[in-house]
Amino acid sequence: MKRYPEIKISNVGQSVLPEQAERAAALIREAEFILIGAGAGVSAAAGLTYSGARFTDNFGEFIEKYGAMYMTDMYSAGFYPFPTQEAKWGYWSKHSMINRFLPPALPLYRQICELVKGKNYFVLTTNVDHQFQKAGFCEERIFATQGDYGNIQCERGCHPQVYDAEDLFSRMDEARQECLIPSRLVPKCPVCGGNMTMHLRCDQYFVEDDNWHEAAGRYNDFLKGMENRKGVLLELGVGFNTPTIIRYPFERMVCENQNLSQIGRAHV
Numbered sequence: 614m615k616r617y618p619e620i621k622i623s624n625v626g627q628s629v630l631p632e633q634a635e636r637a638a639a640l641i642r643e644a645e646f647i648l649i650g651a652g653a654g655v656s657a658a659a660g661l662t663y664s665g666a667r668f669t670d671n672f673g674e675f676i677e678k679y680g681a682m683y684m685t686d687m688y689s690a691g692f693y694p695f696p697t698q699e700a701k702w703g704y705w706s707k708h709s710m711i712n713r714f715l716p717p718a719l720p721l722y723r724q725i726c727e728l729v730k731g732k733n734y735f736v737l738t739t740n741v742d743h744q745f746q747k748a749g750f751c752e753e754r755i756f757a758t759q760g761d762y763g764n765i766q767c768e769r770g771c772h773p774q775v776y777d778a779e780d781l782f783s784r785m786d787e788a789r790q791e792c793l794i795p796s797r798l799v800p801k802c803p804v805c806g807g808n809m810t811m812h813l814r815c816d817q818y819f820v821e822d823d824n825w826h827e828a829a830g831r832y833n834d835f836l837k838g839m840e841n842r843k844g845v846l847l848e849l850g851v852g853f854n855t856p857t858i859i860r861y862p863f864e865r866m867v868c869e870n871q872n873l874s875q876i877g878r879a880h881v
């Protein structure tokens with residue numbers, strides 16, 4: 614079994630040797646298909662950072678209310694044990710507006726889109742910020758496995774459906790006072806009457822609805838179609854939070870198939 618050397622490319626904090634960039638460009642040019650695996654690092658590199666000024670500027674009143682010890686960045690803030698539904702949605706509506714609804718398609722995502730334009734490509738991503746869709750990637754060629762900041766679901770996953778929350782979050786955003794949303798805006802499950810939650814994979818109740826299963830099916834079809842063909846696996850900003858989704862399967866595919874080259878493992 615031949616192990617192909619990885620070509621490291623990066624856009625932040627790492628220099629790329631011209632010959633590496635050239636080789637990567639040649640591989641992409643010659644590829645019959647491109648499989649992109651994208652993690653949180655690519656959104657951070659694109660500008661959607663979860664800490665620093667972007668956090669303190671937007672979440673000042675939350676930091677003051679709940680304490681700087683717990684509210685260190687948008688990632689940890691999401692795990693704060695909000696005492697009420699009004700407090701929980703007060704935070705998440707803001708988080709969702711800042712990371713999902715307000716940002717336009719960011720230049721880095723648009724550049725990646727240009728890179729694969731006209732190619733047979735597919736995107737497997739753990740990101741939930743909708744940037745691939747905004748940048749112009751074909752919806753049918755994206756599998757966002759971990760959910761979407763723009764949707765909510767039953768907290769107990771009592772039925773396999775998710776609900777678009779754009780309008781709800783924008784109303785919460787307008788009505789929020791002292792980090793709380795009014796009780797009249799707290800969503801309830803239309804089936805069991807229980808609490809709702811973000812559509813993010815964080816426990817066993819994550820809802821995999823029809824759209825999710827269809828995207829999973831299209832991803833599997835893509836994998837079957839690329840067997841024995843020359844392809845590139847472009848791994849971007851993938852860390853160790855969920856290595857079983859992109860990192861390990863990509864490594865295995867490259868190990869087992871000599872037609873494949875892997876570009877990436879960019880330490881962004």
Ligand SMILES: [Zn+2]
Pocket residue numbers: 767768769770771772802803804805806807
């Ligand atoms: Zn329910």
